[in-house]
Amino acid sequence: MQVNLTVNGRPHSLLVEPRTHLADMLRETLNLTGTHLGCEQGVCGACTVLVDGKPQRSCITFAVDCGGAEVTTIEGFDADPTMTALREAFSAHHALQCGFCTPGMLVTARDVVLRLGETTEARLREELAGNLCRCTGYVGIVDAVTAVAAGRQPQAQQAVVATAAREAAPLLQAAEREATPTLMPAGGAMLEERVALAAAPEAAWAALADLRRVATCLPGAQLDSIEGERVAGRVGVALGPIKASFAGTGSVTLDEASRTGKLIGRGRDGASSAEGEVGWQVLPGAGGGSTLVVQLSWRLTGPLAQFGRAALVRDLVRRLAQQFAANLDAMVAGQAAPPARPLGLFALLWGLLKARLLGR
Amino acid sequence: MKAAAFDYRSAGSVAEAVALLAEGETRVLAGGQSLGPSMNLRLARPQRLVDVKRVAELRDVAADDAVCRLGAGWTHAEIEDGAMADFSQGMLAQVAHGIAYRAVRNRGTLGGSLAHADPAADWVNTVVALGGTLVVQGPSGQRRVASEDFMLGAFTTALSGDEVLVAVELPRLGAQARWGYHKLCRKTGEFAKAIGVAVLDPGSGLARVLAGAVEGKPVTLPQTAERLREGGPAAALALLPEEAEARLAHLAPNERALRVVAVRRAIEAMAEG
Incomplete structure (x- = not known):
């Protein structure tokens, strides 16, 4: 794409790819190498230049987004x-x-x-x-x-924008909500979620023991093969701007007597890997129904692990578990599970951890 | 790293942006101060961006004596500098000042931050603490969403793929109003470990207390807020631990303690102010 802008007082008309950030255009196209690139994620500040007189990060500013802008680099302050x-x-x-x-x-x-x-x-x-x-x-x-x-006066504040009188509707009240359900305390990268199912424990367990059917209830999960305890599959995640998919393998163990199951899995996406464990148990619940307890622990390695913030996951897992339980209930009741959407348990965690960037 | 290839379109109006979004596989680019890093790290690989930076409607400001409507396109730095008449008794300017760093504040926007919905973001917590309303525009026109219903979870909002957040409506705080905002960060400009917000406006009866940041939607503390309205900061502080215990039971004890400290300091700041 063509972008017309002024750099250090000189007008330029340049062809750039949309993905090129301003710093790369300055350094590679205009040879203005005084602008330094450190982290390329907006944290270190080395690439700070003036855009229209205001300091901005040239590494997280796309060059195509600077049409008409006046850019001043360190070379422009002589x-x-x-x-x-x-x-x-x-x-x-x-x-x-x-x-x-x-x-x-x-x-x-x-x-x-x-x-x-x-x-x-x-x-x-x-x-x-x-x-x-x-x-x-x-x-x-x-x-x-x-x-x-020393001795300098602050710059005069900008002129205040006139506020136009306009009839604004009264503020909306949020829908009445129930209090946040109580969860078990979670230490480290582990958490537990409990969901009520309408199905009786026997029926719920029978459904959970059939991995292929379970997979259809877990949003985004796709089971490719089952050989004994070994399972292989893939999961995708779409969370805000983050989209990821990864393939993984795992092993599943089921215990009929205690109605517990466990899946240990690992997956890769690029240079990072994730491994984790999901445990589930069906307990008798109120009114002839049952309670599904899901325990989850995970570990991340690779370059993306540094962005992890374990507490973030809880909210998402709660929603995922509720969706899973609703699908499972529907399945046990003989209704078709809704089509799987790209959202998987491990991938979900992973996507979340990966999303811990500059989410401001 | 560098962003993966994508197509770039610049929208001249909200309607144009909505039309481009409706074609699919498109995300809105506002300031890009969260999306940009995600793309550089290849965590986000949108096929197409529609840039709303030049949409004039997103910089509308309107107000009556009760509610102010602020366009989504204002930058944090502009709010920090008081580019529009203050209606919040200084609250918005101080909150804006605490966001990241000036170079980020010069580009990042109010609406972009809200639509990105990071739980630790300042505007996410502030708008809910004020009981604001978000104005959203899609193919069939505008709709309004209560701030408590807007964020569904971390990075997830009530916005559908073809909708643009156009404005935020916030209550005008009266001259008697007091507020406190405290966030716990180990380093200036980093993501908050916990955020506490308290607002009391005797004129309008508005009383809100909120514990925010970390994992998901901000958690309001309505009983503490009611005490604040009835008995002031001291009464609110007395009830805070008990309500926090109940409302934040899903958090580990250390995380819960951080929230309680942030909220307590917010209420204390309000008492001092």
Whole structure:
């Protein structure tokens, strides 16, 4: 796609792929390599440039999304008096060592100095928190920015947008909801969910013991083969913007006497792997029905594990278990289970953990 | 890593965005401060993005004496800077200030954050704490969803695939209103470990207390809120542990304790303010 924008005062008309982020276009197409790429996920701040005068992350800004924008990179501040003062202060206060963070740090610091003027050290450190430096320990950086900001007045606030009088409807009240059901306490990467089934324990267990039928009740699960205890299958997940699918194998054990079953499985998706265990038990429930207890534990390895936040999963598993139970109930009652949608237990967990990125 | 290939379309209006979404396999791109990282890591691989950044309607602001309607396209930084007349006694500006980092706030939007529905996101918790309403537009027009019914779970909302979140309606807080917002983070700008929010507006009778962040929908604490209305912050604090025990029973004790601390500090901040 063609994108027309201004970089450091010069107009450019460039052909870029939609997937190209602004930093890559600056570095690879325009050879403006002063913009550094560290994490490429918006955390480290090394790629910070000005877009229309405001510091932004060029690694999570698509170049095609900058049509008409005025971009200023570290190369574009030669004649800028604030930046000149900052450069000198960074040198005087030893505010850099390797220099990798410095372009982003300077762009951020300039914005802080202009926007806030002289401010407290606490506020300054807070404002600089989005730019990581692994050399200096920040002391020199804070000293440098403090020196440049000294005596300056904050920039005037933007003009207030006029609010138009318009008749707004009264706020909606949320539908009445039942209190959150109580779950067993979960420690580490393990949790338990209990769901009431209308089916009697015998009927529910009989249905659960038939793995092929069970698989049709678990949204998104597809069972490819069963050989003795060994099962192979695949699961897909669609959760917000995250879509993943992975193939895995597992082993299943069933105990008729206690009406318990256990599936131990593992799967891979790219460089990451997940392994986990699902246990289930059918207990007599109220009114001739039964209670399905589902216990789940899992472990993630690989590059994606760092984003994991175990507590996130609980809410999703609760919803999944309820859906599973509804499908199982329908099946036991002789109704056809609804068509499987791409949402699986392990994949669900996995997708969730993977989604723990910059979800703001 | 770099994002997988996708098609990019820029919408000039909400109706155009909705029409593009209806064609399928399309996701809305607002600020892209959550979607961008997900795509760079190849966790999200949308086939097509429809960019709503240039849709003027998403920056409408309307208000009467009770409710303010804020377009979904405002950035966190604009709200932080007070780009629109304040109707929240300073609450929205302070919440916005606490979101991530300035470079992210300059691009990320109110509506994008709500539609992404990360449980730890500030707007998700703030809008529910204020009892707001979300305005959503699809092929058959606009509908309004109560904030408590909007988020179904982590990263999951009541939005269907061909709907765009266009605005948020929030109550106007009166001059007597007090609020407290506290989030527990180990590092500035990171995801909250727990969020506590308390709002009391004697003029309108609005009293809300919320424990948020981590695993799913924010949890409201209606009994503590009722105590807040009747007896003020001290009375609310007295009831908080008991109600939290019941309403947050699904959490591990350490996680529950974090929520209680966040809510307590929010209520205390309100008493000081």
